[in-house]
Amino acid sequence: MKIAFIVVTTDEPASQIKNLNKEIKKIGAKLHLIKNIRGKQGYAEGVNKGIKRALKDKTNIFVIANPDISLKKINKKTLLEAAKHFDIWGFTMKQGQETYYGGEIDNWRMSGGLITKKPRQRFVSADFVSGSLICIKPEAIRKLGFWDEDYFLYYEEVDYCYRAKQAGFAVGIDRDVIYEHFENSRGDFNKEYYLNKNRLKFLLKYGSIKQKVYELIRVPKTILENKRGFSFNFLTLNVSSLINKFLNFILFLFLIRSFSTGEYGIYTLVWAHIGLLNPLADMGTTNYAIAYLNQRKEDYFNNLISLRFFLSIAIIIPTLILSSFFKFSSTAIMYVLLLIPVLLSNSFSGSFLILTSLKNKIYLTSFISLIFNLLLITSLITSILLQKNLTWVFILIFLFYFIYIFLNLYFLEKESNSFKFIFNTLIWQKIIKNSFVFVLISFFAGLYFKGDIFLLNYLKGSKDVGIYSAGYKFFEALMFIPASYNIVVIPIFAKLLKIRKNELIYRVKRDFLFLTVLGLGFAGLLAAFSPFILTFFLKNDYLKSIDVFRIVIFALPPLLITSIFLNALYVMRKAKFVIYIFLLQAIFNLVLNILFIPKYSYLASSYITVYSEILNMILAAILFKVFFKSYRSTK
Numbered sequence: 001m002k003i004a005f006i007v008v009t010t011d012e013p014a015s016q017i018k019n020l021n022k023e024i025k026k027i028g029a030k031l032h033l034i035k036n037i038r039g040k041q042g043y044a045e046g047v048n049k050g051i052k053r054a055l056k057d058k059t060n061i062f063v064i065a066n067p068d069i070s071l072k073k074i075n076k077k078t079l080l081e082a083a084k085h086f087d088i089w090g091f092t093m094k095q096g097q098e099t100y101y102g103g104e105i106d107n108w109r110m111s112g113g114l115i116t117k118k119p120r121q122r123f124v125s126a127d128f129v130s131g132s133l134i135c136i137k138p139e140a141i142r143k144l145g146f147w148d149e150d151y152f153l154y155y156e157e158v159d160y161c162y163r164a165k166q167a168g169f170a171v172g173i174d175r176d177v178i179y180e181h182f183e184n185s186r187g188d189f190n191k192e193y194y195l196n197k198n199r200l201k202f203l204l205k206y207g208s209i210k211q212k213v214y215e216l217i218r219v220p221k222t223i224l225e226n227k228r229g230f231s232f233n234f235l236t237l238n239v240s241s242l243i244n245k246f247l248n249f250i251l252f253l254f255l256i257r258s259f260s261t262g263e264y265g266i267y268t269l270v271w272a273h274i275g276l277l278n279p280l281a282d283m284g285t286t287n288y289a290i291a292y293l294n295q296r297k298e299d300y301f302n303n304l305i306s307l308r309f310f311l312s313i314a315i316i317i318p319t320l321i322l323s324s325f326f327k328f329s330s331t332a333i334m335y336v337l338l339l340i341p342v343l344l345s346n347s348f349s350g351s352f353l354i355l356t357s358l359k360n361k362i363y364l365t366s367f368i369s370l371i372f373n374l375l376l377i378t379s380l381i382t383s384i385l386l387q388k389n390l391t392w393v394f395i396l397i398f399l400f401y402f403i404y405i406f407l408n409l410y411f412l413e414k415e416s417n418s419f420k421f422i423f424n425t426l427i428w429q430k431i432i433k434n435s436f437v438f439v440l441i442s443f444f445a446g447l448y449f450k451g452d453i454f455l456l457n458y459l460k461g462s463k464d465v466g467i468y469s470a471g472y473k474f475f476e477a478l479m480f481i482p483a484s485y486n487i488v489v490i491p492i493f494a495k496l497l498k499i500r501k502n503e504l505i506y507r508v509k510r511d512f513l514f515l516t517v518l519g520l521g522f523a524g525l526l527a528a529f530s531p532f533i534l535t536f537f538l539k540n541d542y543l544k545s546i547d548v549f550r551i552v553i554f555a556l557p558p559l560l561i562t563s564i565f566l567n568a569l570y571v572m573r574k575a576k577f578v579i580y581i582f583l584l585q586a587i588f589n590l591v592l593n594i595l596f597i598p599k600y601s602y603l604a605s606s607y608i609t610v611y612s613e614i615l616n617m618i619l620a621a622i623l624f625k626v627f628f629k630s631y632r633s634t635k
Contacts, residue, residue: 003063027074085172144164256537260466261541265464269332342397475549475552572627
């Protein structure tokens with residue numbers, strides 16, 4: 001009787017594998033160790049490799065096992081006793097404080113779950129067996145074939161056992177034999193991501209129409225059930241962001257219907273100005289902290305909050321000085337002063353985002369931000385309808401953001417165990433050193449997006465700023481398209497680079513073709529029909545904004561294509577080279593605007609926006625080609 005243990009390893013310590021090998025030898029079995037270096041292959045793929053090896057030895061029992069288990073209470077006799085009752089079987093699994101007796105499939109949701117209720121009989125049927133230790137007879141493998149490699153991680157065993165039961169094989173567990181599984185993946189985003197993804201795959205693969213409809217109806221309940229999980233946080237963050245963008249677009253429509261192009265130009269100019277130095281206030285600490293701070297102590301977090309606060313204080317004076325340097329009107333300078341609380345509130349709201357991200361409670365940030373924006377924009381629209389006075393708009397913004405500062409401070413203290421301000425320049429230097437790459441990307445990207453507004457105001461005036469900004473705002477409303485693409489594709493690129501990096505180039509080519517067709521088709525349609533659509537929203541001097549939109553809409557195709565290459569560069573950890581792209585783009589944009597705005601005004605800025613995105617696309621494509629070739633040859 002030949003028994004083969006198939007164990008797929010990743011980064012487990014050698015001592016753990018050595019101990020497991022000793023236990024396997026005591027059983028009298030042979031170990032087939034499949035090394036999955038850095039997780040480059042899915043678990044099912046590793047299992048299939050082991051099964052193919054064991055088949056050559058004419059194995060009688062195949063045992064697929066995780067490396068983080070103990071086999072002290074399992075021997076050859078217990079394996080053979082269970083084989084009399086089942087074709088695929090397992091044992092009682094003790095994991096942490098819980099004990100599991102196989103698994104069952106929820107017939108309403110077509111999803112698998114482990115059983116915690118102890119069965120009365122020793123040998124009991126189950127819908128599936130935990131993949132941490134599962135035994136299979138060769139006749140089952142001959143008829144069913146191999147494990148489905150599309151799952152990558154989790155649900156492979158559920159799928160295999162389901163296929164087995166459908167084919168008439170017996171699946172169950174031996175209740176009296178217990179083994180320990182040492183996995184501790186509570187709060188693991190990767191596990192939660194793959195479980196949800198593969199549960200959906202299992203439902204779509206085997207579920208009935210009734211089960212699929214039921215799962216669709218209960219989506220809100222599913223989300224609430226996982227409010228501490230990755231999916232819930234990810235969804236609430238992006239849904240709240242989308243709603244906030246929609247609310248701001250509604251505000252924009254009220255602004256252009258109530259104020260002249262000159263007044264709207266001042267409004268846009270002031271907001272652009274207040275955001276110009278904001279990357280320096282953040283100093284890249286948001287991205288840095290979310291990526292790395294979970295490995296640090298609480299005092300490090302307090303230092304980070306303190307640094308962010310003092311940086312926001314530090315940019316107030318330069319912001320005011322620059323408003324005079326750019327020759328703002330006295331009214332515009334007054335409005336800049338009224339927006340100073342925005343800089344301070346961004347510091348604390350960003351710190352709260354970091355804290356909730358580290359605590360896996362981003363939904364709190366999303367909810368607070370959404371409520372705040374809803375109240376703010378409702379109040380602003382009411383003020384516009386009643387007063388039609390731009391000064392009152394900025395006064396309301398001042399008051400709301402002043403309250404928002406203390407609201408975020410309150411929640412920071414509530415969610416943090418030991419929140420306090422710390423002045424430690426040594427730690428601040430370490431943080432800035434590690435986060436500086438992020439601030440440069442944000443600063444140069446912001447300079448590119450805001451530079452034309454400052455130059456238009458300086459060379460032509462606020463009226464031209466208003467016309468240009470109104471047209472650009474309609475284009476900006478479409479930015480959810482590349483944003484949605486980025487959200488979806490970054491995890492895919494990261495996975496391909498990690499496990500099948502040669503396939504990344506094929507995915508990039510496929511996305512390039514798809515987004516080129518989508519972008520050009522969408523831009524062409526909107527350019528053709530925008531005169532009929534936008535006249536519904538625009539009037540008087542704002543009608544000139546239609547020409548701006550019809551030009552800048554053709555920045556969408558290169559912008560979409562650039563997203564492909566930038567996302568690939570990010571997952572290859574080449575973010576610092578993206579700085580050079582945005583730096584060149586900012587220089588290119590500013591120089592051309594200085595040369596052509598005096599003669600062609602906002603139309604020059606519109607065309608230059610398109611040319612800048614084309615330049616960005618070319619540079620990003622070149623960098624991707626260079627670094628991917630180097631990455632593939634060295635990894």
